[in-house]
């Protein structure tokens with residue numbers, strides 16, 4: 236069987252989710268000894284194709300049409316690529332962009348769409364694992380169809396590595412301009428800032444243990460000493476102490492930094508859903524039974540008001 240992955244890029248840069256999709260796609264293709272094809276639509280497709288040419292990729296299809304990111308162009312291009320490649324499974328990122336065009340593509344192709352996959356397998360057919368009830372249970376779905384589309388949650392698979400020897404071909408998508416009803420007029424960061432916590436290498440993340448807004452100063456001091464970005468659990472954002480674009484978790488952002496320092500954060504499932512993909516997790520909490528210690532690589536069981544200034548002094 237063939238797996239077709241659609242890569243994602245933003246503001247001229249290939250997103251990590253694209254390389255994770257390659258790993259997920261290779262896993263699925265391996266289950267049946269099949270091929271992994273990758274498509275990239277719009278922008279500097281040649282440069283993206285170079286970066287996507289990783290170990291295990293068999294073919295890369297470039298579609299030079301459209302601006303980055305245009306719903307109608309993506310929908311038409313992916314539909315036509317699907318018809319040309321005839322994959323058993325179409326894998327798309329479970330991102331704002333992916334979720335924008337995935338339902339339209341599935342509807343036009345009349346194939347089932349399963350969103351937010353955290354795992355899958357291919358035996359007698361495709362089975363997809365998703366999380367439900369705020370990540371409290373996992374459910375495995377059998378997909379009863381010969382072809383299907385699946386959106387893949389970021390940070391569930393490692394990024395594909397190595398250099399591949401995929402064929403790279405320009406795909407001549409016949410874009411019907413009269414059906415392109417949207418124009419991309421620009422890009423605006425949510426919250427108006429330039430900081431995207433999902434791109435940060437080091438996150439200093441603060442939770443309700445900080446008690447008061449004024450106490451956030453010690454968190455900002457530590458972040459400055461570490462050249463890190465500040466993020467937060469939901470109560471901090473609900474209190475209005477930090478903007479919504481700093482929230483990590485199920486209803487916030489999924490982050491995959493090298494280091495995630497959770498300060499005064501209990502580790503509720505809705506929070507963990509957003510940060511469990513971090514390479515190294517450091518937890519500072521005065522409660523030895525806090526669930527965050529179950530997933531932490533390093534734990535400091537102590538009062539954050541003592542530990543954080545001491546760390547800042549050490550790193551300054």
Ligand SMILES: Cc1cc2nc3c(=O)[nH]c(=O)nc-3n(C[C@H](O)[C@H](O)[C@H](O)COP(=O)(O)OP(=O)(O)OC[C@H]3O[C@@H](n4cnc5c(N)ncnc54)[C@H](O)[C@@H]3O)c2cc1C
Pocket residue numbers: 369441442443444445467468469470471482483484485486487488498499500501502503504505506509519520521522525537538539540
């Ligand atoms: C539908 C839904 C979606 C949600 N989405 C999100 C989401 O996206 N992100 C998110 O974060 N939450 C989310 N939540 C909320 C989530 O369930 C938790 O309520 C929240 O994560 C708890 O935040 P917290 O860990 O900062 O606070 P708490 O659970 O109150 O934990 C505070 C921690 O600080 C520790 N502490 C207190 N004082 C100190 C001290 N002096 N020194 C050291 N440690 C101290 C305590 O021991 C405790 O472990 C969601 C909930 C629902 C129902």
